[in-house]
Amino acid sequence: MNKDEMNQQTAGGPENEAPETVNEANGVNAAEQSQAETQESAAAENGSAPENAGEAGEQNGGAREEKKGFFKKKKDPRDEKIEELTDRVKRQMAEFENFRKRTEKEKSTMYEMGARDIIERILPVVDNFERGLASIPEEAKATPFADGMEKIYKQFQKTLEEAGVKAIEAVGQEFDPNFHNAVMHVDDENLGENVVAEELLKGYTYRDTVVRHSMVKVAN
8 A cells, every 4th residue: 555545544434423423413412402392382381380280170179069059059859848837937936926925915905904993883882982982970970880990991991002093182282283183272371382182082093094183282
């Protein structure tokens, strides 16, 4: 081999090796690019995971709510019947309570009216007792008859008081139109003005309600 051939072989060596070096470089770049794409894909998948999880959670929650609503709407007919009967009983109990209160009020009103009517009928009898006792002569007041009349009158008064009937105070009291009925006026310097001087007919109250006003003389 001459010198020229040796030079050709030496010059041809690097040319033959160049493609292999380029291929190796291209392989490295391709590997790096593939690795980068893999990382980007993984990052994208990781980023979308929470969103997918949130969507899945919402879907599961909606499914639970829908399922819950389904079971809630579907009620046992027996429970509905029990609720209906319970409501009906409560209404009837309320109506009965109102009826009871109304009946008691009406009963009390009727009782008061009846008692007042009886008292008004009895008072003239009491007046006659008082007139009869007042007409007994002084010398006859010690007789058994007069004593018996006095005892009956006191018993009568006690019975009326126990029933809630009381006599209205009049003589010496200031005239009150709520309790007194002035039928006469008299001049009396010993009494103040508008003071009851004399009682002509006794008045009575029944449970703080006037049954009959006192008929009186009033001093000017």
